[in-house]
Amino acid sequence: MTRLKAAVIxxxxxxxxRRDGTINRTLLAALVWKAKPSPKPIKGISTTDHTVDASRxxxxxxxxxAAVQPGTAIPIIVYFHGGGFAYHSASTLAYDALCRRIAGSAHARVVSVEYRLAPEHRFPAAYDDGFDALRWIDDADVRFSSVFLAGDSAGGNIAHHVARRAVAEKETLRRVRVNGVVEIQPFFGGEEATASELRxxxxxxxxxxxxxxxxxxxxxxxxxxLDGKWSNVFGPGSDSGSEDWTDFPATMVIIGGLDLLxxxxxxxxxxxxxRGxxxxxVEYPNAFHGFFVFTELPEAKKMTIDIADFVRTHFSPACS
Structure with a gap:
């Protein structure tokens, strides 16, 4: 059944x-289920949508x-959905459900970012939107004990690069400091195929x-x-090796044994x-790329528990 679902997706x-490199968004909208925000708690989690920049x-x-009072300081996890920079949404049903599970397991507020998609909005739109989501948290009337960045696939790539920028431009953020990064099967590439890609x-x-x-x-x-640092962080076309990595936050990387990447x-x-x-x-030997949206898989449940453990280990008790 899982393989059938994956084949349909x-x-x-x-x-x-399309052959010209664009995406038929009208057809896609008709084929993908979306979830509306639910201020009334579902499985103990309420959801609300907030505009960061209406112009884009x-x-x-x-x-x-729901068990947490609005003014209580708990961790915030900023989540970037996957989809190769081109697909999905913060409102895609599977991602709405995933963020709900993470919020419940980690006892944290999750901020899922609706960043702009390619090819309509190419590099660096997704990275800029990700950083501006941090600015929104910085200015929002919400208390937090710590901030984590998280994402899967392309979202894991975004989480990495937004974390780099958050460290480099920390003087522009009043309250936000990134305590940790969770990258779920992050989307990296390169000109030459790796052994796992060939296999x-x-x-x-x-x-x-x-x-x-x-x-x-x-x-x-x-x-x-594809050997530039945006896709291949330490590739031959990257200058990442010579950059300053001081203060880059603790990072959790989830790897699947059946993932090409x-x-x-x-x-x-x-x-x-x-780089210190x-x-x-964390390796899941039987996990393929995107396994976590299939809730029938034991690895999907284990992943939310592992993320919660990482957050508890690295959160700051100080309130903002």
Whole structure:
């Protein structure tokens, strides 16, 4: 049943890709289920939508545990959904459900970011929107004990780069300091295929190097190398190795044993660990890319527990 569901999702995304590199958004909207905000708690979590910048359609969905009083300081997890920079939304049913589960398990408020999508909005739109979501939290009338960045696939990539910017531009943020980063199967790439990409290409759910390269082409500026730091953090076309990594927050990376991108994720872990970053790599041997939206899988439940443990270990008791 899980593989059938994955096949349907793959068929939906592929059917909306046009030959000219654009996406049929009208068809996509008709095929993908969305969840409305629910101020009345569902499974103990209420949700409300908040505009960050109406001029560019930037908004966030706030997930709040109902048992927590509005003025109480608890961790905030800023979440960036996956979809190769081109698909999904903070209101996509699967992501609404995922953020609800994370908020409940971690006993935290989750801020899910509706960032702009490629190819209509290419690099660096998603990164700019992610950082501006932090600015919104910085200015919002909400107390928090600590701030975490999290995301899956492309969202994990965004979480990394927003964290880098949050450290580099910390003087522009009054209250927000990132305590930790959670990257769920982060979307990294490169010009030369890795062993896991060659071994698993086309053989596992959501496992197509051709699709991944198509998504990178829709996001990066035309002619960009996949070995640049935005896709390949420590690649041959990157200057990340010579950059200052002081104060980059503790990072948790979730890796699936059936994910094409697992080798790149391990190389990323090695790279930031070598720069003095505290790294927690969690491996699920039987997990394919995007496994966490399939709630029937035991790894999906374990992931929310592992994220909650990471947040509890790294949160700051100080209130803002």
């Amino acid at each position: 793959t068929a939906v995304t592929r059917s909306t890709r 359609g930037l908004w966030v969905r706030l997930f709040s545990p 698993l290409d086309g053989r596992v759910p959501f496992g197509s190097r051709e699709s991944y390269e198509w998504l990178w082409r829709t996001f990066l500026p035309a002619g960009s190398s 697992q080798d790149r994720q391990r190389m990323y872990c090695e790279g930031i660990r070598g 970053v505290e790294v927690t790599a």
